[in-house]
Amino acid sequence: xxxxxxxxxxxxxxxxxxxxxxxxxxxxxxxxxxxxxxxxxxxxxxxxxxxxxxxxxxxxxxxxxxxxxxxxxxxxxxxxxxxxxxxxxxxxxxxxxxxxxxxxxxxxxxxxxxxxxxxxxxxxxxxxxxxxxxxxxxxxxxxxxxxxxxxxxxxxxxxxxxxxxxxxxxxxxxxxxxxxxxxxxxxxxxxxx
Amino acid sequence: xxxxxxxxxxxxxxxxxxxxxxxxxxxxxxxxxxxxxxxxxxxxxxxxxxxxxxxxxxxxxxxxxxxxxxxxxxxxxxxxxxxxxxxxxxxxxxxxxxxxxxxxxxxxxxxxxxxxxxxxxxxxxxxxxxxxxxxxxxxxxxxxxxxxxxxxxxxxxxxxxxxxxxxxxxxxxxxxxxxxxxxxxxxxxxxxx
DNA sequence: CTCGTTGTGGACCAATCGGTCCTGAATAGA
DNA sequence: TCTATTCAGGACCGATTGGTCCACAACGAG
Numbered sequence: 001x002x003x004x005x006x007x008x009x010x011x012x013x014x015x016x017x018x019x020x021x022x023x024x025x026x027x028x029x030x031x032x033x034x035x036x037x038x039x040x041x042x043x044x045x046x047x048x049x050x051x052x053x054x055x056x057x058x059x060x061x062x063x064x065x066x067x068x069x070x071x072x073x074x075x076x077x078x079x080x081x082x083x084x085x086x087x088x089x090x091x092x093x094x095x096x097x098x099x100x101x102x103x104x105x106x107x108x109x110x111x112x113x114x115x116x117x118x119x120x121x122x123x124x125x126x127x128x129x130x131x132x133x134x135x136x137x138x139x140x141x142x143x144x145x146x147x148x149x150x151x152x153x154x155x156x157x158x159x160x161x162x163x164x165x166x167x168x169x170x171x172x173x174x175x176x177x178x179x180x181x182x183x184x185x186x187x188x189x190x191x192x193x
Numbered sequence: 194x195x196x197x198x199x200x201x202x203x204x205x206x207x208x209x210x211x212x213x214x215x216x217x218x219x220x221x222x223x224x225x226x227x228x229x230x231x232x233x234x235x236x237x238x239x240x241x242x243x244x245x246x247x248x249x250x251x252x253x254x255x256x257x258x259x260x261x262x263x264x265x266x267x268x269x270x271x272x273x274x275x276x277x278x279x280x281x282x283x284x285x286x287x288x289x290x291x292x293x294x295x296x297x298x299x300x301x302x303x304x305x306x307x308x309x310x311x312x313x314x315x316x317x318x319x320x321x322x323x324x325x326x327x328x329x330x331x332x333x334x335x336x337x338x339x340x341x342x343x344x345x346x347x348x349x350x351x352x353x354x355x356x357x358x359x360x361x362x363x364x365x366x367x368x369x370x371x372x373x374x375x376x377x378x379x380x381x382x383x384x385x386x
Numbered sequence: 387c388t389c390g391t392t393g394t395g396g397a398c399c400a401a402t403c404g405g406t407c408c409t410g411a412a413t414a415g416a
Numbered sequence: 417t418c419t420a421t422t423c424a425g426g427a428c429c430g431a432t433t434g435g436t437c438c439a440c441a442a443c444g445a446g
Contacts, residue, residue: 160380167360187353
């Protein structure tokens with residue numbers, strides 16, 4: 001037994017996620033990663049194996065992070081439908097912040113890789129499914145709370161919200177004006193009435 | 194005066210668009226381009242200046258192409274609302290074809306560049322605006338034809354459709370199942386009732 | 387047919403890519 | 417303290433990147 005690791009894998013993974021999230025896979029170089037993570041190349045390859053493998057770690061990390069945060073947000077709110085609404089309003093509100101300009105990491109990856117990379121595609125789909133399930137859970141709770149009109153198909157609505165959220169974030173990333181995004185959010189949420 | 198050009202600029206631009214559309218900017222190499230276009234490097238640089246400049250040409254080309262096609266589609270249909278519906282149904286139907294897997298070139302570019310590249314960002318926004326205007330025109334015509342309920346805000350709806358179309362195409366590119374896409378389309382179009 | 391002009395192909399370039407590997411330093415157990 | 421082990425730094429690698437440049441071929445005007 002010898003030297004303990006001088007860095008925290010979780011912490012440097014987080015840094016990697018931020019870089020990949022902001023720049024995408026192709027546009028990110030090894031140097032970008034190692035300097036952001038504070039790692040030497042040898043430590044990098046020893047720990048993560050390759051740039052591609054690290055990207056998959058980042059994807060997993062994002063999915064867990066987003067899922068956890070979103071599920072928490074949707075679960076903790078006293079009225080589930082309000083939580084769903086606030087998620088969309090938040091995206092429009094934060095569109096022009098640095099975080100908003102990054103878009104959704106899942107969506108970005110879907111756009112960059114498509115179905116070409118199986119490992120990546122699988123994780124993207126898993127992330128989208130997680131988002132869908134989170135929305136669906138919230139909608140079912142909303143239904144029980146009497147906030148969702150009877151006859152609404154929670155699954156179809158959840159899928160719709162998943163697609164809409166990605167569309168909205170894409171528009172935000174493209175630099176759409178605030179009132180444009182507000183129009184979108186307004187119309188999306190009208191589907192819940 | 195001497196040798197005439199041995200290739201058609203329009204034709205090779207089209208080839209370039211196809212490559213960029215399928216692979217994105219970063220993932221496309223000069224070699225990809227020149228071999229698809231059938232050009233030597235010198236002819237390439239003589240004609241287009243740089244990879245980046247060609248990408249802008251491709252973006253313009255796509256916008257004009259999509260706009261023209263969509264406007265035509267929306268204008269020629271006897272009932273404008275049916276045309277709008279058919280656009281969305283077509284995306285879901287063609288999702289798993291090669292063309293569907295490419296996603297929307299505008300959306301892809303928005304995702305890849307964000308607002309980082311001014312030239313690109315400007316063209317992306319112009320493309321989204323063109324899409325929005327096309328939808329808006331169709332919705333106003335639908336309204337005149339009595340197919341759109343009174344009180345609907347055509348501009349807000351058009352923006353919503355623009356975002357939704359991008360979201361839908363992103364889901365398709367991510368490899369979403371057909372019935373997922375159908376749920377999305379169904380719910381999107383329900384906003385028009 | 388000749389000549390001047392211009393497009394073309396490919397050699398060539400420095401820079402950078404992702405990735406490997408070796409050296410030396412740091413450290414926990416004995 | 418000594419040693420076995422594992423760490424980090426960076427030299428180094430071939431391949432590839434986007435881009436330049438030049439010698440040659442093709443062609444229109446005279």
